[in-house]
Amino acid sequence: MAKSTHQTKPCADGFCFLAGLFFGLFCFWSLTLYHYKPHFGFIPFSAKASDYGAEAPILHSDPPHETFYDDPELSYFIEKPVNNWDQKRHVWLDLHPSFTAGSRDRVLLVTGSQPSVCKNPIGDHLLLRFFKNKVDYCRLHGHDIFYNDAYLHPKMDSYWAKLPIIRAAMLAHPEAEWIWWMDSDAVFTDMEFKVPLGRYKDHNLVVHGWPNMVYEEKNKSWTGLNAGVLLIRNCQWSMDLIDVWVSMGPLSPDFERWGQILTSVFKDKLFSVSDDQSSLIYLLFTNKEKWGDKTYLEGEYNLEGYWLALVGKYDTLAESYIKMERNEGVLRRRHAEKVNDWYAAEREKYLQGHERRPFVTHFTGCQPCSGEHNPQYSADSCWNEMKRALNYADNQVLKNYGFVHPELSSSEVSVVI
Amino acid sequence: MAKSTHQTKPCADGFCFLAGLFFGLFCFWSLTLYHYKPHFGFIPFSAKASDYGAEAPILHSDPPHETFYDDPELSYFIEKPVNNWDQKRHVWLDLHPSFTAGSRDRVLLVTGSQPSVCKNPIGDHLLLRFFKNKVDYCRLHGHDIFYNDAYLHPKMDSYWAKLPIIRAAMLAHPEAEWIWWMDSDAVFTDMEFKVPLGRYKDHNLVVHGWPNMVYEEKNKSWTGLNAGVLLIRNCQWSMDLIDVWVSMGPLSPDFERWGQILTSVFKDKLFSVSDDQSSLIYLLFTNKEKWGDKTYLEGEYNLEGYWLALVGKYDTLAESYIKMERNEGVLRRRHAEKVNDWYAAEREKYLQGHERRPFVTHFTGCQPCSGEHNPQYSADSCWNEMKRALNYADNQVLKNYGFVHPELSSSEVSVVI
Numbered sequence: 001m002a003k004s005t006h007q008t009k010p011c012a013d014g015f016c017f018l019a020g021l022f023f024g025l026f027c028f029w030s031l032t033l034y035h036y037k038p039h040f041g042f043i044p045f046s047a048k049a050s051d052y053g054a055e056a057p058i059l060h061s062d063p064p065h066e067t068f069y070d071d072p073e074l075s076y077f078i079e080k081p082v083n084n085w086d087q088k089r090h091v092w093l094d095l096h097p098s099f100t101a102g103s104r105d106r107v108l109l110v111t112g113s114q115p116s117v118c119k120n121p122i123g124d125h126l127l128l129r130f131f132k133n134k135v136d137y138c139r140l141h142g143h144d145i146f147y148n149d150a151y152l153h154p155k156m157d158s159y160w161a162k163l164p165i166i167r168a169a170m171l172a173h174p175e176a177e178w179i180w181w182m183d184s185d186a187v188f189t190d191m192e193f194k195v196p197l198g199r200y201k202d203h204n205l206v207v208h209g210w211p212n213m214v215y216e217e218k219n220k221s222w223t224g225l226n227a228g229v230l231l232i233r234n235c236q237w238s239m240d241l242i243d244v245w246v247s248m249g250p251l252s253p254d255f256e257r258w259g260q261i262l263t264s265v266f267k268d269k270l271f272s273v274s275d276d277q278s279s280l281i282y283l284l285f286t287n288k289e290k291w292g293d294k295t296y297l298e299g300e301y302n303l304e305g306y307w308l309a310l311v312g313k314y315d316t317l318a319e320s321y322i323k324m325e326r327n328e329g330v331l332r333r334r335h336a337e338k339v340n341d342w343y344a345a346e347r348e349k350y351l352q353g354h355e356r357r358p359f360v361t362h363f364t365g366c367q368p369c370s371g372e373h374n375p376q377y378s379a380d381s382c383w384n385e386m387k388r389a390l391n392y393a394d395n396q397v398l399k400n401y402g403f404v405h406p407e408l409s410s411s412e413v414s415v416v417i
Numbered sequence: 418m419a420k421s422t423h424q425t426k427p428c429a430d431g432f433c434f435l436a437g438l439f440f441g442l443f444c445f446w447s448l449t450l451y452h453y454k455p456h457f458g459f460i461p462f463s464a465k466a467s468d469y470g471a472e473a474p475i476l477h478s479d480p481p482h483e484t485f486y487d488d489p490e491l492s493y494f495i496e497k498p499v500n501n502w503d504q505k506r507h508v509w510l511d512l513h514p515s516f517t518a519g520s521r522d523r524v525l526l527v528t529g530s531q532p533s534v535c536k537n538p539i540g541d542h543l544l545l546r547f548f549k550n551k552v553d554y555c556r557l558h559g560h561d562i563f564y565n566d567a568y569l570h571p572k573m574d575s576y577w578a579k580l581p582i583i584r585a586a587m588l589a590h591p592e593a594e595w596i597w598w599m600d601s602d603a604v605f606t607d608m609e610f611k612v613p614l615g616r617y618k619d620h621n622l623v624v625h626g627w628p629n630m631v632y633e634e635k636n637k638s639w640t641g642l643n644a645g646v647l648l649i650r651n652c653q654w655s656m657d658l659i660d661v662w663v664s665m666g667p668l669s670p671d672f673e674r675w676g677q678i679l680t681s682v683f684k685d686k687l688f689s690v691s692d693d694q695s696s697l698i699y700l701l702f703t704n705k706e707k708w709g710d711k712t713y714l715e716g717e718y719n720l721e722g723y724w725l726a727l728v729g730k731y732d733t734l735a736e737s738y739i740k741m742e743r744n745e746g747v748l749r750r751r752h753a754e755k756v757n758d759w760y761a762a763e764r765e766k767y768l769q770g771h772e773r774r775p776f777v778t779h780f781t782g783c784q785p786c787s788g789e790h791n792p793q794y795s796a797d798s799c800w801n802e803m804k805r806a807l808n809y810a811d812n813q814v815l816k817n818y819g820f821v822h823p824e825l826s827s828s829e830v831s832v833v834i
Binding site: 075116153171402 | 477478479486487491492493494509513516530532533534535538539540541542544545546548549552553556561562563564565566567568569570571585586588589590591592750751752753754755756758759760811815817818819820822828829830832833
């Protein structure tokens with residue numbers, strides 16, 4: 001049965017009856033789903049689409065054998081644990097061999113924002129451009145991307161919202177080895193760079209961070225890592241981590257107490273509410289063997305980089321990359337967007353000794369949607385630098401379409417003839 | 418050399434120098450690009466990425482043989498024609514055999530919006546959700562999607578903006594057989610439906626339309642087809658069509674005259690400016706042999722459907738589809754999002770005799786970004802129905818993540834447990 005998690009509010013328009021009807025039928029559907037068992041004689045192995053609908057071959061059939069999806073105990077709900085996930089996922093993958101190729105490196109990028117209109121008048125425009133940037137990166141690298149703009153649990157909003165989304169994405173995407181969460185206000189500023197997944201083969205969680213600020217008592221800081229961009233392996237360990245992580249959040253009866261504990265542990269934490277980032281660091285150092293040893297704190301490249309340290313470099317870096325292209329003909333050769341990866345790999349040879357573009361610029365503290373930015377920055381510097389970062393990234397994409405923003409501060413473009 | 422198409426404006430911040438430097442270097446880069454010839458001894462056939470960068474195999478290498486990209490005469494600029502495109506594209510495809518599989522049905526969806534913030538306070542929020550909807554559809558069907566938010570020619574704005582974007586996308590994506598343009602205010606409201614490309618094998622352009630209103634003198638109307646959603650084949654015919662189409666638009670010295678001609682031809686056209694839709698219809702009937710015979714006017718399903726005729730059906734259709742799922746167990750089986758296509762094909766068997774979900778609901782006349790909607794609708798009806806359409810579509814996606822909007826008018830969700 002469907003468990004409603006939405007709040008009751010007055011039905012202000014004329015849709016009450018139909019909405020009620022819809023919801024009732026949905027509940028019924030959920031109920032029948034609950035009792036559904038695969039019907040071996042019924043589900044065909046291959047489907048022939050009618051002339052009216054799909055004409056392309058159906059590549060990814062779903063064989064009738066029972067999988068975790070047929071288990072009525074399985075719930076996508078954040079409060080209900082999933083057990084034996086590695087085995088369940090393994091069975092599913094065995095039944096769907098068309099996903100075998102590349103399965104160890106398959107990434108689903110997940111991002112999102114609040115369901116409502118932004119308070120900041122330019123907030124949604126910025127979110128739109130941030131999303132475009134992520135879609136561009138995913139198109140260039142062949143990743144799937146899922147944008148979620150619903151709170152999957154009404155109490156899990158703000159920085160806690162990502163945990164139910166990541167968990168639901170893990171269940172909906174057993175073919176993906178990694179779920180890559182990226183905050184809405186993070187921008188890919190090197191569209192060519194590929195995350196070195198091979199480096200993380202013995203780890204299940206990758207975040208930008210500094211071991212001394214996470215594990216050493218005297219340096220401990222709630223900014224010892226940044227939880228706004230993370231790669232999490234689609235495995236039981238991650239399911240368990242999310243369960244224990246959620247138990248420090250707003251769904252827990254101990255939520256308030258966790259706020260006090262975290263504030264006393266992290267001397268630089270200036271707000272007393274338990275947040276996802278401090279909670280994660282707490283978990284890593286209080287149970288390093290279980291959580292810390294499987295977490296890779298990346299510091300070698302900007303898996304996420306602090307915008308104030310990076311935005312000033314864009315012009316110099318653009319200049320340096322153009323010089324590189326001038327000297328090495330292959331890098332400036334026009335090409336189809338689809339072969340960009342090949343040129344990115346070519347560039348690697350010439351990047352030795354050069355400063356690289358920052359991979360991800362994260363506008364931490366700018367809060368584009370609410371507009372409630374950290375008072376140490378001006379609103380204008382936040383929004384202007386976001387535009388520059390987005391145009392800097394867009395130049396790396398638009399180039400393949402023959403255009404460029406000659407001024408990073410302007411959306412106007414020029415054409416290469 | 419780069420031809421600047423942006424307007425000069427005062428340099429209000431401190432970036433003038435670096436911007437100038439960047440632009441200068443860009444010009445130089447463009448200039449050197451102009452003279453670049455492939456260097457056969459230099460470009461390797463396979464690239465080995467360093468440990469720092471790409472680790473995945475580089476699938477799509479770009480062999481050193483000369484292609485149209487190496488032709489200094491090639492320009493992405495809308496004002497410069499491309500000749501022999503079929504042959505050029507064919508040579509490129511021959512040199513890139515990894516794109517052979519599925520090449521006849523490969524689709525790139527292209528959409529976009531204006532570069533600046535919307536005047537309508539909820540405009541950008543709606544655009545963000547419209548874009549999410551398209552990304553969802555493309556993820557479910559394996560299409561690439563490109564969102565463009567720059568005017569590729571400053572005079573080609575509003576409804577003319579799509580032509581330079583489509584043309585640039587054709588050149589940047591020789592691997593794509595079809596470019597699918599979709600206006601920002603069109604919503605996929607059947608996430609399962611696949612466009613029957615096989616039906617269009619003898620055509621190069623597909624738009625929703627009615628032959629009698631395009632070709633018959635007495636019924637001729639500027640709404641005889643809708644140019645907001647179109648499929649255009651990546652071929653010389655389409656290049657030629659775009660050239661002649663553009664010659665009726667704002668880049669033409671005859672732009673004003675075309676406005677007069679179109680207004681006199683279409684008695685129901687109430688504005689005197691030449692627009693892309695009337696121009697296309699004019700081309701189809703004045704040269705039916707060349708343009709009309711290769712254009713498929715689709716009317717059998719909602720390649721784009723008028724919102725006022727469709728939004729009232731969502732609740733009844735949701736109910737009917739849920740009934741269908743209740744009766745046919747396979748349709749309500751939970752599954753991975755990646756195998757959705759297979760379930761969509763299954764549903765085709767049960768859709769005979771049922772009314773289908775509208776494939777695309779197009780909010781023609783609502784103008785979500787400017788807010789300057791047709792006065793025959795209220796602003797609230799436009800924005801509220803957009804939200805309902807988006808939630809109706811989102812339910813078809815969220816279901817795979819275990820959630821649903823029980824009320825179409827609300828973003829709140831419930832979980833299926």
